[in-house]
Amino acid sequence: MAEIYHSHDNLSVQQIEEFEIENNVKLTELYKEFLLKWNGGKVLPNLFKISEEQGPSVLNVFYGIGDMYDNLTDFIDIMYDRLPFGFIPIGEDPSGNAICLGTEDPYYEKIYFWDHEQEPEDPDDMSNMYFLANDIYEFLDNLYEDIEE
Numbered sequence: 001m002a003e004i005y006h007s008h009d010n011l012s013v014q015q016i017e018e019f020e021i022e023n024n025v026k027l028t029e030l031y032k033e034f035l036l037k038w039n040g041g042k043v044l045p046n047l048f049k050i051s052e053e054q055g056p057s058v059l060n061v062f063y064g065i066g067d068m069y070d071n072l073t074d075f076i077d078i079m080y081d082r083l084p085f086g087f088i089p090i091g092e093d094p095s096g097n098a099i100c101l102g103t104e105d106p107y108y109e110k111i112y113f114w115d116h117e118q119e120p121e122d123p124d125d126m127s128n129m130y131f132l133a134n135d136i137y138e139f140l141d142n143l144y145e146d147i148e149e
Contacts, residue, residue, distance in 0.1 A: 002046075002141075004041045004042070004062070005042055007064070008039040008040050008041065008066055008070075009039060009066050010039060011035055011036055011039050011066070012036075013032075015065060015066075016032055022073070025076065025088060026103060027101075028108060030109055030135045031090070039064040040072070040091075041061070041064065042060075042061055043059055043140070044145070045145035046060075046143060047143060047145060047146055048132060048139070048143055050113050050130045050132070051130050054130060057095075057097065059091055059099065059143065060091070060092050061092060062090060063075050063089065063091060072088075075089045075098075076088050079098060081123060082119065083098070083114060084124045084125075084126050086102055086103055086104030086107055087100040087107065087114075088101055089114070097113060097114060097115050098113075099139075100114050109136075110131065110133070111133040111136060111138075111139040112131055112132060113132055115129075116128075
């Protein structure tokens with residue numbers, strides 16, 4: 001599994017519950033585990049494959065909860081009208097594309113890549129969304145490093 005570093009302050013279950021109420025979102029169980037363990041941060045290795053056509057990208061950072069630059073609340077607010085219903089941004093690549101978590105069926109727990117360069121006018125049009133993994137831990141397990149150095 002990938003190594004997460006520069007993670008943020010530890011969270012409690014109560015802080016996550018307060019976050020959910022304040023942001024009107026119900027986080028998935030595995031993502032809550034992830035937040036309790038790391039609360040965002042950077043990761044190594046950090047490359048992931050978007051699709052055969054799109055190729056690879058770099059995971060820049062996972063957002064966290066609390067007083068920090070990469071604050072999950074801020075990015076949920078920024079992306080509110082731009083993501084399909086039932087998705088929240090949980091991280092980003094260096095180009096401003098979002099790594100998204102499905103919080104509603106049929107996408108519950110699933111991780112998707114949201115390409116801002118292909119952003120449709122209708123946010124529920126998922127033509128710019130690419131499936132990455134069934135859950136946050138599978139996504140972490142699929143990260144790899146560039147061996148062409």
